[in-house]
Amino acid sequence: MTGGRRIFALWAVPRSTSTAFEWMMRVRGDMTCFHEPFGEVWYQGESPDWPRLQPDSLRTPGLTYQSAWATLRSAAADGPVFIKDFPHYLDALWGDDFFDHFIHSFIIRDPAKTLTSMYKHWPDFHIKETGFAEQRALFDHLAARTGTPPPVIDSDDLLEDPPGVVEAWCRAMGIKFIEEALRWEAGARDEVSWWDGGSFHENLRNSKGLEPQPRTYIDITVAPPRVQEAYEITRPHYDHLFAHRLQVP
Numbered sequence: 001m002t003g004g005r006r007i008f009a010l011w012a013v014p015r016s017t018s019t020a021f022e023w024m025m026r027v028r029g030d031m032t033c034f035h036e037p038f039g040e041v042w043y044q045g046e047s048p049d050w051p052r053l054q055p056d057s058l059r060t061p062g063l064t065y066q067s068a069w070a071t072l073r074s075a076a077a078d079g080p081v082f083i084k085d086f087p088h089y090l091d092a093l094w095g096d097d098f099f100d101h102f103i104h105s106f107i108i109r110d111p112a113k114t115l116t117s118m119y120k121h122w123p124d125f126h127i128k129e130t131g132f133a134e135q136r137a138l139f140d141h142l143a144a145r146t147g148t149p150p151p152v153i154d155s156d157d158l159l160e161d162p163p164g165v166v167e168a169w170c171r172a173m174g175i176k177f178i179e180e181a182l183r184w185e186a187g188a189r190d191e192v193s194w195w196d197g198g199s200f201h202e203n204l205r206n207s208k209g210l211e212p213q214p215r216t217y218i219d220i221t222v223a224p225p226r227v228q229e230a231y232e233i234t235r236p237h238y239d240h241l242f243a244h245r246l247q248v249p
Helices: 018-028 037-044 065-078 111-121 132-146 155-160 162-173 199-206 225-242
Strands: 007-011 032-035 081-085 102-108 152-154
Touching: 007 018, 007 132, 018 032, 018 081, 032 065, 037 065, 037 081, 065 081, 102 132, 102 155, 102 162, 102 225, 111 225, 132 225, 152 155, 152 225, 155 162
Parallel strands: 007 081, 007 102, 032 081, 102 152
Antiparallel strands: none
16 A cells, blocks of 8 residues: 555545445445544534534543544554545644545535535534535645545436446545445444434435435525525535546546
């Protein structure tokens, strides 16, 4: 593995099909998988950073960016690791000494879809929680430093052709494609449910795999004003990464 790096990263934005992709990586069975470990710190660590923090918000003594990173490094010392997380959680760790431990990739989704989904759960969401600006910043930083854009998956492409897109991603990341990992049984998803018991993951609990789905579209003009405002801010960042997405012939 190049440079001894053993942590495969999928840098996402909320509501981007990233947890379904993570579940596929768990089904593979050949890596230790982590679900948003830095996000858990950001939202409910010892000193949370999220912008809607309240005095009575959950805090977890001893859970810090340093402790989460130590756990990740320890696992990577024993074998390959996969992490799905969001770049807007990384402010406290941002730097090449940190990034050099990873083999990077990204998953994007049309903000018309991510934002309308976020709004259903969090009508008071903060623009920082959408993650698009930070995702683009990390992508640009890595591309400029290496001279090669990291692999990018678009959610609509993934859902339209799961085997083709996952195989292309595996090839780009230098790992074996395991088609059987695209299928699983419906059931509990406790491994990815640190936030309020997993209310965001009902679809994943009911799913039986990454199955092909017809491409759908959302009319942003009928969305609530808060969503439309956020869409205008985030769409350019999505378009920027979209231009670099993996394409399957």
